[in-house]
Amino acid sequence: MKLLVLIAVVAAAAAQQTPRTSVPHREQFRVIYEWRTIDFEWESQTDRETYLNTSRYIPQNVLISGINFYGDNIFLTLPRMLDGVPATLAYIPAYQNDTTAPKLKPFPSWSDNNIGNCDALQFVQNVEIDRNGIMWILDNGRVGTLTQNPSTKCPPSIVLIDLKSGENKIERIPLSQDTVNPSTTYLNDLVVDNRDGDYAYITDNSAVDPGIIVFRLSDKKSWKLRDKKSMTSVPEAALFRLNGTTVNLPVNIDGIALGPQFLTEDENVDRTVYFCPLASFHLYAINASVLRNESLATKNDGALRPYIVDLGTKASQTDGMKMDSTGVLFFGLIGSSTIAEWNTTVDFSAGQRTIARDPNYIQWIDRFTFDDRGNVYVIINRLYNFVKNQVSVEEVNYRILRSYTGLKSYIHSEDLKPPSPPQNAAATKTIAASMLVFALALLFA
Numbered sequence: 001m002k003l004l005v006l007i008a009v010v011a012a013a014a015a016q017q018t019p020r021t022s023v024p025h026r027e028q029f030r031v032i033y034e035w036r037t038i039d040f041e042w043e044s045q046t047d048r049e050t051y052l053n054t055s056r057y058i059p060q061n062v063l064i065s066g067i068n069f070y071g072d073n074i075f076l077t078l079p080r081m082l083d084g085v086p087a088t089l090a091y092i093p094a095y096q097n098d099t100t101a102p103k104l105k106p107f108p109s110w111s112d113n114n115i116g117n118c119d120a121l122q123f124v125q126n127v128e129i130d131r132n133g134i135m136w137i138l139d140n141g142r143v144g145t146l147t148q149n150p151s152t153k154c155p156p157s158i159v160l161i162d163l164k165s166g167e168n169k170i171e172r173i174p175l176s177q178d179t180v181n182p183s184t185t186y187l188n189d190l191v192v193d194n195r196d197g198d199y200a201y202i203t204d205n206s207a208v209d210p211g212i213i214v215f216r217l218s219d220k221k222s223w224k225l226r227d228k229k230s231m232t233s234v235p236e237a238a239l240f241r242l243n244g245t246t247v248n249l250p251v252n253i254d255g256i257a258l259g260p261q262f263l264t265e266d267e268n269v270d271r272t273v274y275f276c277p278l279a280s281f282h283l284y285a286i287n288a289s290v291l292r293n294e295s296l297a298t299k300n301d302g303a304l305r306p307y308i309v310d311l312g313t314k315a316s317q318t319d320g321m322k323m324d325s326t327g328v329l330f331f332g333l334i335g336s337s338t339i340a341e342w343n344t345t346v347d348f349s350a351g352q353r354t355i356a357r358d359p360n361y362i363q364w365i366d367r368f369t370f371d372d373r374g375n376v377y378v379i380i381n382r383l384y385n386f387v388k389n390q391v392s393v394e395e396v397n398y399r400i401l402r403s404y405t406g407l408k409s410y411i412h413s414e415d416l417k418p419p420s421p422p423q424n425a426a427a428t429k430t431i432a433a434s435m436l437v438f439a440l441a442l443l444f445a
């Protein structure tokens with residue numbers, strides 16, 4: 001099948017361009033793979049039949065949600081929201097010429113995807129692969145979340161797989177009971193911060209207790225930070241209208257992204273964490289140093305409020321988003337079938353750029369990833385049809401789009417070190433002061 005070229009609206013926003021911003025050249029997005037329904041590489045044809053006969057494989061119930069990249073492979077997550085999803089994590093080759101419906105290989109194996117076995121994966125919404133080749137998997141442990149009878153099989157856990165060794169051994173780390181509730185927690189998305197013991201910042205879009213869960217790998221401790229105002233859905237953003245379908249999805253905190261390192265005025269290294277509820281038009285920011293402060297987890301609602309910045313509004317709602325290593329954020333604007341970017345060194349309201357818009361091909365932008373060749377990838381999955389139980393197996397329902405940006409994931413962003421004890425106190429002061437001005441200009445311009 002021929003590659004489809006999408007309408008790219010590069011620099012469409014030229015009128016609102018500020019003199020400070022250069023609009024980067026962006027290649028058009030192309031479809032690299034597409035599927036009507038998801039099928040797998042089975043161990044035998046009999047296996048496939050058995051799974052079909054026993055409703056352990058119901059093709060229209062398998063939805064691609066998350067995407068990540070390692071080596072020559074693209075990893076895809078298949079959350080078990082409905083019955084009949086035989087594997088929840090799988091992979092396909094990243095580079096091949098045929099765009100038509102590649103079969104997915106369960107990862108690490110078929111048996112590592114067995115429902116009810118707590119050594120295996122149960123319900124994976126998203127994964128991240130850090131700069132040390134460690135895959136961090138969010139496993140909710142609960143399956144059938146969109147059915148009448150969701151079933152908790154195993155405790156919500158972080159599952160680690162060291163991809164470098166090739167052995168793909170699973171290490172499962174259940175999150176502590178004070179952090180998660182097995183019947184309501186919904187581990188949605190994460191970023192990994194490979195500093196000081198390796199942290200994950202995880203969005204929990206629980207309907208009853210949304211928040212950001214912080215997990216520190218070095219001592220396997222976790223805690224949860226809450227802020228109702230910025231982490232809860234709002235009614236005016238809960239309706240999604242796409243191609244004649246309207247869905248009501250009052251989903252809480254969802255997308256999350258991690259900015260490059262910066263030096264604070266008191267010469268510490270920090271990073272900005274960006275997040276948004278699915279049902280919201282706002283983008284919020286908080287510094288990683290605040291999330292790492294465990295004592296804020298036990299405080300009442302409002303304790304976090306002074307540290308959260310509302311960066312302003314977007315034209316539509318956003319599901320997944322991803323930062324590159326230089327601080328450019330890629331995100332979807334679901335209701336307007338648009339892929340957008342924002343250079344975080346520029347004010348949010350003036351700096352958002354449309355890079356692709358196409359109602360025929362961009363129908364629910366879910367997650368993004370980068371490979372190591374400068375490409376950005378997007379998952380399109382028509383989630384609105386899936387949640388309304390109106391998936392048509394005669395139409396293309398899932399696509400992976402790709403565009404060359406020349407950039408890499410935030411995972412590879414530069415390490416900063418606090419300056420060594422000042423030789424020249426005056427010079428250090430000047431640097432610190434200009435950093436402060438810079439940070440203020442960025443947030444309040």
Ligand SMILES: *[C@@H]1O[C@H](CO)[C@@H](O)[C@H](O)[C@H]1NC(C)=O
Binds near residue numbers: 046050053
């Ligand atoms: C699946 O069901 C069909 C129809 O009932 C039957 O012919 C077939 O033998 C079954 N296959 C397996 C592997 O059970």
Ligand SMILES: *[C@@H]1O[C@H](CO)[C@@H](O)[C@H](O)[C@H]1NC(C)=O
Binds near residue numbers: 095096097
């Ligand atoms: C894809 O096509 C290109 C050029 O047509 C060719 O050079 C390359 O080897 C092909 N790759 C694969 C994996 O078939």
Ligand SMILES: *[C@@H]1O[C@H](CO)[C@@H](O)[C@H](O)[C@H]1NC(C)=O
Binds near residue numbers: 439
């Ligand atoms: C993060 O910290 C910097 C420097 O300490 C500060 O200027 C900035 O406002 C903070 N950002 C947020 C989102 O709070």
Ligand SMILES: *[C@@H]1O[C@H](CO)[C@@H](O)[C@H](O)[C@H]1NC(C)=O
Binds near residue numbers: 293295296299
């Ligand atoms: C953590 O937050 C508390 C407020 O709850 C504050 O008193 C303390 O200084 C913070 N610690 C650090 C290391 O920022």
Ligand SMILES: *[C@@H]1O[C@H](CO)[C@@H](O)[C@H](O)[C@H]1NC(C)=O
Binds near residue numbers: 020021023326343346
């Ligand atoms: C982001 O903005 C900064 C400052 O304007 C600029 O130096 C940088 O090149 C921009 N990055 C991209 C990818 O356009």
Ligand SMILES: *[C@@H]1O[C@H](CO)[C@@H](O)[C@H](O)[C@H]1NC(C)=O
Binds near residue numbers: 243359360363395
């Ligand atoms: C829009 O919906 C109609 C009716 O369900 C369907 O036939 C058509 O393929 C959809 N078009 C797009 C671009 O999704």
